[in-house]
Amino acid sequence: MAYTSGGTNGEAHEKVDVFICGSGSAGLSAATWLARYGVRCKIVDSRSGPLDWGTADGIQTRTTEIFESFGIEDELLREGFHNLEVAFYNPVGKEGAIERTRSVEASYQGLSHLPRLILSQARVHDMLLGAMKRFNGQDVDYGYRVQSVKVDEEKAKDLYAYPVTVVTEKDGRKETFEAKFALVHLLISTRLYNIFLEPLSDFV
Numbered sequence: 001m002a003y004t005s006g007g008t009n010g011e012a013h014e015k016v017d018v019f020i021c022g023s024g025s026a027g028l029s030a031a032t033w034l035a036r037y038g039v040r041c042k043i044v045d046s047r048s049g050p051l052d053w054g055t056a057d058g059i060q061t062r063t064t065e066i067f068e069s070f071g072i073e074d075e076l077l078r079e080g081f082h083n084l085e086v087a088f089y090n091p092v093g094k095e096g097a098i099e100r101t102r103s104v105e106a107s108y109q110g111l112s113h114l115p116r117l118i119l120s121q122a123r124v125h126d127m128l129l130g131a132m133k134r135f136n137g138q139d140v141d142y143g144y145r146v147q148s149v150k151v152d153e154e155k156a157k158d159l160y161a162y163p164v165t166v167v168t169e170k171d172g173r174k175e176t177f178e179a180k181f182a183l184v185h186l187l188i189s190t191r192l193y194n195i196f197l198e199p200l201s202d203f204v
């Protein structure tokens with residue numbers, strides 16, 4: 001449930017049960033899960049719209065299982081490339097040639113009843129956005145940049161209070177949200193992935 005009111009200085013002010021900053025894979029998964037159970041949230045992203053293309057095109061079996069738990073695995077299984085094997089290529093000779101040196105199963109035997117898939121992250125996000133919409137009409141609000149998040153520890157002891165204050169900026173205008181719960185992206189996961197990927201990048 002959201003309650004909107006004009007704040008002081010003409011700034012917009014809204015009360016929401018759950019505030020989610022970031023419509024990446026994490027934010028969209030959380031929002032879809034909430035939508036599945038009829039819980040509305042405010043999900044914002046500083047981007048101007050959904051992803052046109054992504055990086056996380058490799059879908060682990062656990063991710064496929066999460067889609068199954070949402071009841072939306074059918075289209076993922078239908079559209080995704082079922083990735084059974086991963087092959088490694090390395091340089092050979094001096095002419096810049098490469099050769100296939102090894103191949104492994106893409107997923108451990110018995111790890112999951114569902115396969116590992118490959119599909120554009122933009123399309124995967126599109127499926128989550130569609131599911132949210134179908135479940136309870138949930139949308140993402142784009143063009144919002146979260147500027148600060150504060151938690152009032154005293155208020156947090158009261159289940160009915162709104163202990164989180166999130167200050168955002170959209171089109172040069174400040175908007176403040178008070179939330180019972182907030183999920184805020186820390187820009188850590190993608191950066192860690194970059195660090196992890198770097199030493200391997202010659203061979204991937």
Ligand SMILES: Cc1cc2nc3c(=O)[nH]c(=O)nc-3n(C[C@H](O)[C@H](O)[C@H](O)COP(=O)(O)OP(=O)(O)OC[C@H]3O[C@@H](n4cnc5c(N)ncnc54)[C@H](O)[C@@H]3O)c2cc1C
Pocket residue numbers: 021022023024025026027028044045046047055056057058059060144145146147185187189190193194197
């Ligand atoms: C090159 C590369 C390849 C990868 N390949 C794979 C793969 O094959 N399979 C896989 O599972 N993972 C892969 N990953 C990792 C995967 O992309 C990340 O783990 C995943 O995107 C993290 O999701 P996230 O929602 O936490 O963050 P993000 O996807 O980074 O999303 C965060 C969102 O928050 C928004 N945001 C950030 N700050 C603010 C703010 N202040 N206000 C409003 N919005 C904000 C951003 O605009 C963004 O949309 C890859 C990553 C990279 C870099």
